[in-house]
Amino acid sequence: MSFASYGLSFHSRYAANVSFTTNAVGVIGNGYDKFQEKAFQFLRSDADIIVLPSSAVQELSTLPPNIADGTKALEHDLMGPYTGLNFILQSRLHHRIVQRKLTPNLGLLTPHLEDELGKAVEDLFPDGANHGWTEVELYPLLLSLTARTSARAFVGTTFCRDSRWLNSAVNFVEDLFRTVIILRAFPSWLHPVVCVFMPSYWRGKGYFRSARQVLGPYIQERLDALDQGKELREAFLQPSALNWLVDIAEGDERNLARLAHTETVLSLAGIHTMLLRQLSIIYDLTAHPEYLEGLRTEVADHSAHWNKASYGQLRKLDSFMRESQRLAPPTVLGLKRIMQQPYTLQDGTLLPKGAYVCVAAYAIENDPRIYPEPEKFDGLRSLMQGDGTDSNKHTFAATDTKVLGFGHGKTACPGRFFASLVIKMSVIKLITEYEFEFLPGKGRPKNWIAHEFLFASPWDRIRMRKREVGTCPF
Numbered sequence: 369m370s371f372a373s374y375g376l377s378f379h380s381r382y383a384a385n386v387s388f389t390t391n392a393v394g395v396i397g398n399g400y401d402k403f404q405e406k407a408f409q410f411l412r413s414d415a416d417i418i419v420l421p422s423s424a425v426q427e428l429s430t431l432p433p434n435i436a437d438g439t440k441a442l443e444h445d446l447m448g449p450y451t452g453l454n455f456i457l458q459s460r461l462h463h464r465i466v467q468r469k470l471t472p473n474l475g476l477l478t479p480h481l482e483d484e485l486g487k488a489v490e491d492l493f494p495d496g497a498n499h500g501w502t503e504v505e506l507y508p509l510l511l512s513l514t515a516r517t518s519a520r521a522f523v524g525t526t527f528c529r530d531s532r533w534l535n536s537a538v539n540f541v542e543d544l545f546r547t548v549i550i551l552r553a554f555p556s557w558l559h560p561v562v563c564v565f566m567p568s569y570w571r572g573k574g575y576f577r578s579a580r581q582v583l584g585p586y587i588q589e590r591l592d593a594l595d596q597g598k599e600l601r602e603a604f605l606q607p608s609a610l611n612w613l614v615d616i617a618e619g620d621e622r623n624l625a626r627l628a629h630t631e632t633v634l635s636l637a638g639i640h641t642m643l644l645r646q647l648s649i650i651y652d653l654t655a656h657p658e659y660l661e662g663l664r665t666e667v668a669d670h671s672a673h674w675n676k677a678s679y680g681q682l683r684k685l686d687s688f689m690r691e692s693q694r695l696a697p698p699t700v701l702g703l704k705r706i707m708q709q710p711y712t713l714q715d716g717t718l719l720p721k722g723a724y725v726c727v728a729a730y731a732i733e734n735d736p737r738i739y740p741e742p743e744k745f746d747g748l749r750s751l752m753q754g755d756g757t758d759s760n761k762h763t764f765a766a767t768d769t770k771v772l773g774f775g776h777g778k779t780a781c782p783g784r785f786f787a788s789l790v791i792k793m794s795v796i797k798l799i800t801e802y803e804f805e806f807l808p809g810k811g812r813p814k815n816w817i818a819h820e821f822l823f824a825s826p827w828d829r830i831r832m833r834k835r836e837v838g839t840c841p842f
C-alpha cells in the first residue's frame with residue numbers, strides 16, 4: 369500500500385515537521401494542487417498524515433467511529449495524555465450534552481445569553497469608547513466577552529461571573545495549545561520527558577483541579593438532590609449545561625471530576641473557536657466597510673419584532689460569517705480520523721488500521737474550481753449561491769462537502785448551532801452599538817497559522833467608539 373509522498377524524498381521527518389509548523393497552508397496546498405484526485409501523505413513529528421482528495425469527503429464523513437474515529441484523532445492532535453484531554457475517550461458525555469441538551473434548548477437560552485452579553489459589554493468595554501475613538505486590543509476584549517456570554521449557558525448564573533471559573537476556562541485553552549505546539553517540536557518518545565519541564569503542562573493539571581474545586585460542591589449538591597428526590601433550589605432550575613449534565617450523566621459519568629472536566633472541555637470546544645470567528649468578522653468588516661450598512665439594515669428590518677427566530681433570518685450575516693470562516697478557518701485540515709480497521713474507499717484507496725487520515729479543508733475552500741476568485745473576500749458569496757429552494761443550506765451552521773469549517777455529515781461539530789447563535793449575537797451587538805477602524809496606516813491584522821491551527825495575535829490594536837445612536841434590538 370502506498371501514497372504519493374509529498375516532499376519526503378528530500379525531507380527528514382524533522383525538516384518536514386518544521387515546514388509544516390511554519391507553513392501548513394503551503395505544504396498542504398502544494399500537495400493538494402500536485403496530486404488533485406489522489407491521496408497523498410506528509411510527515412508531522414507525531415504522525416504520518418494521509419490527506420484524501422476532495423472526492424472522498426462525502427464517503428469519509430459517513431464512516432462510523434468503529435471504522436474511522438474522529439474523537440481519537442482529536443485526542444491525538446490535542447496530545448490527550450499531556451493535556452488531560454484523554455478522558456474524552458472514556459465517555460461521550462461532552463458530545464451528548466451539546467447534542468441532546470444545549471442545541472435543543474437554544475430558544476430557551478437565547479434571552480439569557482442576550483442578557484449576559486449586554487451586562488458583559490457594560491462591564492468589560494472601556495469607558496473611553498463611550499466618548500470617542502479609543503485604542504483597544506480587541507482579542508482579549510472579545511475573549512472575555514465570549515467566555516462570559518457562553519459561561520451563562522455552560523455553567524449558569526451561579527458561576528458565569530466567577531473569576532475563578534472564567535480564568536480557568538480561558539487559560540486552560542491557551543496553555544493546552546502551548547503544550548501541543550511545543551511538544552510537536554519533539555519526537556513522540558521524548559514527550560514524557562519534555563512535558564515535565566513545561567509550565568503549561570503543570571498549569572493544565574491545575575485547571576482541572578480548579579474546575580473540580582469551583583464546581584464540585586454545586587455538582588455534588590445537585591446529584592444528592594436528584595438521588596434523594598429533594599425539591600430543587602432556584603439555581604438548579606435555570607437552563608444551563610451544568611444542570612443538564614448532572615441530569616444526563618449515567619453510571620461512571622456521575623462523578624464530580626468527570627462532570628467538572630466535561631465543563632472544561634465545553635469551554636475548550638467553544639470559547640476560542642467562537643472568539644476567533646468574532647475577531648475575524650470584525651476585522652473583515654473593518655477591512656470591507658461596504659458591507660456594514662447592509663448588515664445593519666438587515667438587523668433593523670427585524671428589530672420591531674425581535675425574537676429568538678430573528679437570528680435564523682439574517683442571511684446576509686450568515687453569508688458574511690461563512691466567507692470569513694472560509695478564509696480564516698479554525699484549522700487547515702478537516703475530517704481528521706484515526707482508522708479503527710482497514711477500509712477500502714470507493715476509489716480503491718486502502719486505508720490501513722491505525723492510519724491518520726483527513727482532508728485538505730482550507731485548500732478545498734480556496735480551490736478556484738470550486739470558489740471562483742477564492743482570494744477575494746466576497747461577503748455575500750454564499751447568499752448568491754442560494755437558489756431559494758433550501759433556505760437553511762447556506763447558513764453559517766450548514767455544512768457541505770465544500771464547506772468544512774465544522775466538519776461534515778453526522779459527525780460534524782454538534783456545537784455549531786450554539787456557536788452560530790452566540791457569534792451572531794455578539795456581532796450584532798458590536799456593529800449596532802460600536803464603530804471600528806484600524807490604526808492610521810495599518811490594515812487588517814494577519815492571522816497566525818502554527819501547524820494546522822489558526823491563531824490571532826492578542827496584541828493587535830484597533831480603534832473603537834460607541835455610535836451616537838445604538839440600534840441593537842436586544
Ligand code: HEM
Pocket residue numbers: 438439442456462463466470634637638639641642645698702703704772773774775776779780781782783784786787
Ligand atoms: C466557530 C466555532 C466552532 C468551530 C469552527 C468548531 C469546529 C469543530 C470541528 C471541525 C469539529 C470536528 C468535527 C469532525 O469530526 O469532523 C468539532 C467537534 C466538536 N465540537 Fe465544535 N466548533 C465550534 C464551536 C463549538 C462549540 C461552541 C461547542 C460546544 C458548545 C463545540 C463542541 C464540539 C464537540 C463536543 C465536538 C465533538 C468532539 C468529539 O469528537 O469528541 N464546538 N468542532
